[in-house]
Amino acid sequence: MSWITGKPDKDENLAAELQARATELEASRAELKAENSRLVKENRELTDRVSMMERGRAQMGVPTAAHFVDGNGVLWQQAADGRIEAVCYCPTCKLVMTPLPSGYPEEMVCTSCKYIAPFHPEKLAEAAQAVRDLAGGGR
Numbered sequence: 848m849s850w851i852t853g854k855p856d857k858d859e860n861l862a863a864e865l866q867a868r869a870t871e872l873e874a875s876r877a878e879l880k881a882e883n884s885r886l887v888k889e890n891r892e893l894t895d896r897v898s899m900m901e902r903g904r905a906q907m908g909v910p911t912a913a914h915f916v917d918g919n920g921v922l923w924q925q926a927a928d929g930r931i932e933a934v935c936y937c938p939t940c941k942l943v944m945t946p947l948p949s950g951y952p953e954e955m956v957c958t959s960c961k962y963i964a965p966f967h968p969e970k971l972a973e974a975a976q977a978v979r980d981l982a983g984g985g986r
């Protein structure tokens with residue numbers, strides 16, 4: 848409080864402003880933390896589902912590891928008819944790689960070993976096409 852004007856002085860106003868801002872930031876930090884937890888959980892569930900579906904496909908005789916082709920630093924699955932889908936797999940774990948939502952720019956990451964593809968998710972279709980061109984197969 849200023850002894851001259853009887854009003855809160857600049858430092859008090861600034862302190863109050865900073866306190867309000869800190870409270871706001873803490874609230875948004877808590878929101879982001881909750882959102883991140885939700886996304887990590889969802890990602891884990893989706894990865895599990897994909898793994899389960901891949902196992903199901905393997906049991907039905909759909910091409911598996913034997914039909915992986917190497918390209919752009921990752922693996923791609925080539926179907927019996929030569930088609931290569933725009934889905935990349937970890938060269939080590941052979942699991943589907945997924946865009947990591949918490950980074951910027953997003954990266955294609957193996958959720959198991961954290962391997963990062965040498966291209967960003969928006970280049971996935973392009974990378975797949977380059978592998979198709981090299982493999983000479985499919986669309």
Ligand SMILES: [Zn+2]
Pocket residue numbers: 937938939940941942957958959960961962
């Ligand atoms: Zn991996």
